[in-house]
Amino acid sequence: MKSGDRVDLGKGHEMEFVSAPNLHWPDTIFSYDRKTQTLFTCDAFGMHYCSDSTFDDNMEAIEADFRFYYDCLMGPNARSLLNAMKKMGELGKITTVANGHGPLLHHNLDALRECYQNWSQKQTKAETVVALFYVFNYGYSDRLAHAVAQGVQKTGVGVEVVDLTTAEIHEIQELAGRSAGIIIGMPPSANAAAQAGISSLLAVAKNKQSVGIFECFGGDDEPIDTLSRRFIDLGVKEAFPAVRIKETPTPATYQLLEEAGTDLGQSIVRDRNIKHIKSLDVNMEKALGRISNGLYIITTKKDDINGAMLASWVSQASLQPLGFTVAVAKDRAIDSLMQEGDRFVLNVLEEGNYQELKKHFLKRLLPGADRFEGIKTQTAKNDCPILTDALAYLECEVVSSMECSDHWILYCTVQDGRVSKPNSVTAVRHRKVGNYY
Ligand SMILES: Cc1cc2nc3c(=O)[nH]c(=O)nc-3n(C[C@H](O)[C@H](O)[C@H](O)COP(=O)(O)O)c2cc1C
Structure with missing residues (x-):
């Protein structure tokens, strides 16, 4: 038709x-x-x-x-x-x-x-766009590409996708030319149209662009190293290490690609965000900084994927049922594990005894890395990890969410909890300025 x-x-x-x-x-x-x-x-x-x-x-x-x-x-x-x-x-x-x-x-x-x-x-209207090229109907390309696109979009950067086999060369070059980043899902090596599309991309890639490449697990992917090297030779920035997929993709693979996409998006918006923060009114910032909160680590597990995040924007919100809110930035890796109905543990950090945990969970890791390596944990009834060295823990469920500009405010209810050191108090975060946590 x-x-x-x-x-x-x-x-x-x-x-x-x-x-x-x-x-x-x-x-x-x-x-x-x-x-x-x-x-x-x-x-x-x-x-x-x-x-x-x-x-x-x-x-x-x-x-x-x-x-x-x-x-x-x-x-x-x-x-x-x-x-x-x-x-x-x-x-x-x-x-x-x-x-x-x-x-x-x-x-x-x-x-x-x-x-x-x-x-x-x-x-x-997103002022910054990333171009995502792949062959729609090849291997696991579609789901993998959508995971990476979702990761990019979490940072506020727009994504435009193009099928390498059906797009015209001028369309590919026009999109690549105005994009801050280029992501490529490897096409099958025998696909001449896709090869021509990639060659046309190499002709227009600029050294200010961020590039990311992933395999599609189609059985006949074009070799990833050759392409990766050609981009590096052009002086283009590699936003995340090329993603090789050797086994049938699992939820962990999609999570890895989402995190890779977020890394690429963040690398593009970082300078812009720093400039914006510096332009805020200093007095107002200082006044806002007088809002103080405790220090917590959220830990989750869903489909065998673990997640964790240091959080301080946590506040009790209801008595019946017992509930609280937490603000989670839209570009956090943990966002996909904190959807409505998802369960997690809120670990309360102890005053005078939280630096190691804080340092550990703030470390920047490569996409897909295990955030709990070297950390003592127990398993909660809701199957999420409890940090053994925390002062207290609460088992919680995300009930609803509210979009607040660059964060999601999650309203969560509490199902269970325990204090491990009754004589200790919660670590409190006192800030000088309100333009960061
Ligand atoms: C003291 C402190 C408190 C933080 N509180 C929050 C918070 O409440 N919500 C949030 O989204 N990020 C918060 N962050 C930032 C994240 O903990 C941190 O950037 C994040 O773990 C990076 O992980 P990602 O790669 O998963 O985004 C806080 C950071 C610090 C240093």
Whole structure:
């Protein structure tokens, strides 16, 4: 089918096809049934959410999953999404979006369409963009690329994805030319179009750009070292060590790629953020710095992936049930392990006895490294690690989240807890300025 083609299915149902490329696949097509005013959108407008409802009758229940799915799968294609939504607007009345995943959108369709529109506009306006090139339908490229894209987007940098086999050379070069970073998922070595695409990238790569390369585990990946060396010879900065994938990807592999993407994004925005912090009003900063908090280490485990983070922006928030909030920066590695429903442990650090733990958990590690190496732990009932040397611990669950500019405020409830040293007190963080933790 081509865009504009129609097929008569009988009984007044005539399907009209609308090309909506790159909405997770290069060849995505929407189909519209005018009689029922239903638009079938494949992956677009979906969510990984399952309940007994056929429709989106409970907006509150689906909101977070709708957003998470957008961020992971649609955000990197925001430009294509805006084009597709423009074509949707020209089709006529749509009362139901029959997506390929999750409840069909009907009761809250206008609000959910508006979300897609706003998020995509914000995404395409991101002043800094990273270009992500790979062959969509090769090996595990798709999931791996989305993990790395998600990691980049956590830092506020936009991502635009391009399929190396279907894109025109001038499109590849135009995107690479205006991008602060280039990420490549290795294509199959026998794919001539992809080879030509990569050669064209090497021709335009500039020495101020950050580059990251990963294998796609397709069985016939182009050798990663040769390409890596060619970029280094051009003077381009390697944002993360080339990711080699020797076994079938696991959740840990996707986590590693997400962290690699975040490293690349952070390397791009670091200078800009430092400049911004320096420009804040000094008196205001000092006054804000008088807000003090305790010192804690959050520890998690999900699908055999461990995570940990030193936190001080923690505050009790409810009595029944017992609950507190914690602010987690959007570009933290731990973010993907702290989604609604996820469990973790809040370890309370002890005054006069926290430096070693603090130092250990602040160390910058390479993507995928074990954050608990050399640290004494026990296992909590919720399966997360408890730090043996902490003053107290709480077993917790993330209940809801609120987006606050560069942080997520997570509201969490407490299921269990214990103090190991009843006569000790919590370490407190007294700051001079409020522009850092
Ligand atoms: C004293 C102190 C308190 C911190 N508190 C928080 C916090 O409440 N929330 C947060 O997102 N990061 C906080 N951070 C920053 C993270 O602990 C730290 O940057 C992070 O562990 C780096 O890990 P990542 O590579 O996973 O992002 C704090 C850092 C310090 C030094």
